[in-house]
Amino acid sequence: MNRRGYSLEAECPDDEDDEGLSMWFAAKDGFTFAADNPIELLGLVTVYEDVQPKEDQPYWWREKTDWSRPTLGEQLLDQAIAVEEARVAEFAALRQSDPRAWEAEVRAAVAEVWDGVLNERFWVHAFYDAASTLRIPRKELRHVLEDPHFADLRG
Numbered sequence: 001m002n003r004r005g006y007s008l009e010a011e012c013p014d015d016e017d018d019e020g021l022s023m024w025f026a027a028k029d030g031f032t033f034a035a036d037n038p039i040e041l042l043g044l045v046t047v048y049e050d051v052q053p054k055e056d057q058p059y060w061w062r063e064k065t066d067w068s069r070p071t072l073g074e075q076l077l078d079q080a081i082a083v084e085e086a087r088v089a090e091f092a093a094l095r096q097s098d099p100r101a102w103e104a105e106v107r108a109a110v111a112e113v114w115d116g117v118l119n120e121r122f123w124v125h126a127f128y129d130a131a132s133t134l135r136i137p138r139k140e141l142r143h144v145l146e147d148p149h150f151a152d153l154r155g
Contacts, residue, residue, distance in 0.1 A: 001026050001045055031056045087135045091144075103149050109133040110153055 002008055011023040024041045026033045031048060035041035053060035065071070070078070095102040113130045131141040145153060 001042065004028075004045075004049075006045065084137060088137070088140050091134065091136055091140070105134065106144055106150065107153075 006026040006028045009025040011025070013022050021036060024035050024038050026041055026045055031053075033041055033044040033048065035044055047061050051061055051063050053063050091102070094105070109130045112133060128138060131138040134141065136144075144150070
């Protein structure tokens, strides 16, 4: 941002501020950007450079948004949901067609995560990591682990 002509500043947290938050600022061409951290500030500046608004007005970043179509965020979420649903269906089909392979896949994912927990990885992420390894949502993993085949994994 500095090389691109922005003036940059950081504000130290106020000693009486319970949250201890610092603020980061960038300014250029009559626009001022403020964020809680440098990465957020970089994001704001990047959006500004893409939109290139004519004046600093509220919600200038929406200037080029076509509201007649789904937003990029909506499109990405729809895509993620479709991928997730396909994987859940694939996983369920494996259970029907090859129950041993399905069980082995679940056990391998849980074992991999459990090894990480034993090697001092945070245990609170273990459930999420097992679901991620299997490429299924956590709610689906909870359902899978209710199967009698996995009674030993439930403790």
